[in-house]
Amino acid sequence: MAIHPTAIIDNGARLGENVTIGPYAVVEADVEVGEGTAVGAHAVLKTGLRLGKNVTVNEAAVLGGLPQDLKFSGARSYAVVEDGATIREFATIHRSAQEDGVTRIGRNCFIMSYGHVAHDCDIGEDTIIASSTTLGGHIRIGPKAFISGGVVIHQFTRVGELAMVGGGSKVNLDVPPFVTVDGVPARVIGLNTVGLRRAGVAAEEIKTLKGAYRALFREKRSLEQALSHLDGLEGELAAKMATFFRGSERGVCRARAAKR
Numbered sequence: 001m002a003i004h005p006t007a008i009i010d011n012g013a014r015l016g017e018n019v020t021i022g023p024y025a026v027v028e029a030d031v032e033v034g035e036g037t038a039v040g041a042h043a044v045l046k047t048g049l050r051l052g053k054n055v056t057v058n059e060a061a062v063l064g065g066l067p068q069d070l071k072f073s074g075a076r077s078y079a080v081v082e083d084g085a086t087i088r089e090f091a092t093i094h095r096s097a098q099e100d101g102v103t104r105i106g107r108n109c110f111i112m113s114y115g116h117v118a119h120d121c122d123i124g125e126d127t128i129i130a131s132s133t134t135l136g137g138h139i140r141i142g143p144k145a146f147i148s149g150g151v152v153i154h155q156f157t158r159v160g161e162l163a164m165v166g167g168g169s170k171v172n173l174d175v176p177p178f179v180t181v182d183g184v185p186a187r188v189i190g191l192n193t194v195g196l197r198r199a200g201v202a203a204e205e206i207k208t209l210k211g212a213y214r215a216l217f218r219e220k221r222s223l224e225q226a227l228s229h230l231d232g233l234e235g236e237l238a239a240k241m242a243t244f245f246r247g248s249e250r251g252v253c254r255a256r257a258a259k260r
Helices: 193-198 201-220 223-231 236-247
Strands: 047-051 062-065 078-081 090-093 102-105 180-182 187-192
Touching: 047 062, 047 201, 062 078, 078 090, 187 193, 187 201, 193 201, 201 223, 201 236, 223 236
Parallel strands: 047 078, 062 090, 078 102
Antiparallel strands: 180 187
């Protein structure tokens, strides 16, 4: 364990083996830091934070801060950053606004500089959130999504598995899995084929998803007709897309109109 002499660590904090704490970092009471985790200079770890193993917290990040919710009563709640995640400089993550609730950052997520994750968000494993992106409260992001820089996502919105959000987008409706959205407001512009290939999705599965995409966004079908078509397709990913649509409460991003 390597703790810089200027770091301020409360006696109520619990540190695992081989933890590194940099200069002027602050670790408050009721914070857990897992084995092999590294905390950079001037980072602040607030009460209720749980860091997993081999997490990297860079300089001046503030994790586990109080939720920015006027209804917050001060109840005990948590922010959890799971194993292998990286939180870069000046990023902020707030703990839940609900009693015993959790804001969760999944395994191996990468939150870049100046990113903000608000209370009660749930970020799936291997998701990347680029610099200066802001997530409102209660957002759900599926695994392996890619959120580009400067994006703003409205509270209670969902972003599906392996979706990509283009830089500077404003997202106020659910983003389906496996697609790319872009713009203000965000509109669906195609399948995230690059992300699908990088994730090792089989060519036949991608072909099936292309058929699902056409039915949902390009052909003149009602939503009910399109989802019925998806139900008849083979493959797990088309079924996931149909389930996502059926579970939407906010509504789903529409396709960008074709240029004439």
